[in-house]
Amino acid sequence: MTEMVTETSNITIQELQPALIEHFKKLTTMNQLAHAYLFAGQEGVGKIELSQWIAMRLFCTADEDLKPCGVCAECRRILSGNHPDVVVVKPDGQSIKVDQIRFLKSEFSKSGVEGNQKVFIIEKAESMTASAANSLLKFLEEPVGTVTAFLLTENKNQILPTIQSRCQLVNFAALSQDKLIQSLLNKGVLKDQANLLVHVTESISRAEELSQDENFIEMTKQVWNWFNKLLKNDTESFILVQTKLVPLVKEKNQQLLMADLIILLARDCLLVRYNRKEQISFSDRLAEIDKVIQLISDEKLVEILDNCLQIKNLLQTNIAFQSVLESTTLKLIDL
């Protein structure tokens, strides 16, 4: 029997979320699936895999031990996203548009034969535009035929409350960091790097990818360099934004990644200050962090972290990355 594999690593969804698999095994067996679920949890915790697993449970023709086989025609069509009754909606560009939801609704009402099981999966449901979300509302409340909906999100706070209250919420517990670090060590990632990577992503495959990404390695180095200068009130930090940091981030997701690194550094400073050294992410910089924060007050450290957290909010507003980093530098540096 082939176990279903998440992403490119070899952790199965059964290992990743054993409690949820048991739960849904029971529900599917007893025909007690609710009509709409909101799966909330960070990247890599198995949201898409679990929704596919449930879909396969409903359609698999060679179901064994209350588990889908993963290899029959039905299962394979689900896994490859080609099953006519299992429709997956993903953001078209930045958002999921109202037309996509309208299309989804028409798909389901067209062949909405009574008793005909259908599944729809909405990835990154938080990216639905207001009109898309509102258009989904009624459909969630009074679906046609037997429909099971899975809305997947990394941030359920951005999901319209009226949608939340029509779904059963399933919180995917974050994977324990020890577990993640151990898997990375097993794959030959260095300890310090693993410490950092588990704070950047919860997906093992993504972490592995980053550990070999030259650009990412350079980014961690330059971000530290900039931050260190900033903490020392060195005006060169302002120049570094343009000369060293900005050239490393061409795409939006690289910008977000860099923002994460900055936030983590600011957080590390506070953790070191309050004796939580074992939790820091830039563990290779521990001695340097310890030294540079000696001259900085508690309040200033909090202010720094506050401002670093703002970076991500500002990026949401489409202000140029360079302006955001430069203004943050100016705010924090004491001239």
Added chain:
Amino acid sequence: MSYQALYRVWRPQKFSDLVGQDMITRTLKNAIMTHQTSHAYIFNGPRGTGKTSAAKIFAKAVNCHFQENGEPCNKCETCVAITNGQLNDVIEIDAASNNGVEEIRDIRDKVKYAPTQADFKIYIIDEVHMLSTGAFNALLKTLEEPPENVIFILATTEPHKIPATIISRTQKFDFKRITPADSYARMVYILTEKEIEYEEPALKVVAKAAEGGMRDALSILDQVISFGDNKVTLDNALLVTGSVTQDKIQTYVTEVSQKETTQALETIQEIIDEGKDSTRLIEDLIAYGRDLLLYQQAPALINQLELGMVDDTFKTLSQTISAEFLYQMINILNEVQQQMRFTTHPDVYLEVLTIRLSQFSTIEVVSDNSQSGLNQEAAKQINDLTKTVETLKKQLLNLNKHDNQHQTVSVAKPKKNVTTQKKATLNLSQIYPILDNATKESLVQLKQVWPELLQQLSVTQRAIMQASEPVAASPDSVLVSFNYDFLAAKASGDTELLDALGNGLDRLLHNTPKLVCITAEQWPEVRKSYIEQNGHEGNETTIEPVPEVVEQVVSKAEEIFGTENIEIKQD
């Protein structure tokens, strides 16, 4: 057959089933009994408080020939058809997916025809605030000359988006959040009917997590049942809602209030490791702080209110923690809650929160008083800043004497002498007249349309205006505060943007107030100087923000006990 959600199975069929809306149901029943129903109603209220259910019950009751005391019989043909959504004369429209002019015009055309099966034709328009402007206009035409035997029920969660012209032609009902006690009682009723065992604390956790929505409560309950083999256990309730136990909350609050930062960080780490829901945690902390505050003022209230959560630790904390700490704690929690909406790293925010909560009283002292352990450089900065403020004050005084002279004062902070950054300049002769004529009404109005106004801008324009908000307004001008001074400078110099804002306001308010920009940093100072110098008591209140926490506590108390019985003392 897939599983039928509790909230669908147990949808109220009579007004008496409707939880926590006694005033509304009484009024509606009276209207039905005395045949004095209106042509149009607005049912406004948060999600899951029974608006749509009430609308359907109403539709049945006015049409049921066997209605008794304003309640439908739920047995006759008409009642059953309405319950099943099969009566042609009761038309449900989802404005969210049918928000165009066409759909509403269609109503206008058909509304003329008399009902075919029932006495009254009833239009229930859900999420009515989603209608387009054109559609609202079409609807207005219908409401202006309502046909006989037609009743409109407009349900909404966002009434401020409905044009005043529509609201004035309707009777409006405000549905309240369901209190934990009410939703607890309803859950007990349903579980008893279904013969499902339950642990009482589990229902308390569910009632709290539902935050005033009955539908939310039943959705959560559904899931707790499904996790527990037809038994509602506390463990599963905590699991499903991502809540932490009250013990943990109390440990945490004790630690931060005693400034045990390292300890508190460890507690928060434990909570994160258990995979708890950070949003839930923040909400629970806010609720806990609010309950402590309320308990300090009126212990009797809290006993009724919070389903017996008052234990020894709670009592001790209410005696040892000052009200001031609690107010500040809730403010910080509110702030972090806002910031967390856009993050995928809630754990970092929880750590920041912990540090801020266990540190803020120290920080307060520092900003008021320069003696406390500051290094020399910082002391010098404060000194510089004080000097600038002094100069500024003198200039303000001067300006006040020659009121009509245009004078520009620059308030660059001394520590940021970087020339690459454009500084916003203050034109006080523009600002003071606004403050002189500021009204609360103008400000409230602007604040309401602000988000919609920004939506109408281009992407770049919106980027500039994103971190802005109106802070004071007179009927013809508005003072807008920006979080970043470079954005304030940019905005005041961008005529295209100012035009776009003017046009947008004209569309939304039929008024084009003049915009004056200021930074969030400058605003408190300007406001203070203005009040000091003008002694403007009359207008002070219109530009004075009400502390949010106090409002929350008061509104929570009001929700439960009505406005008459509440008096909050602030010291």
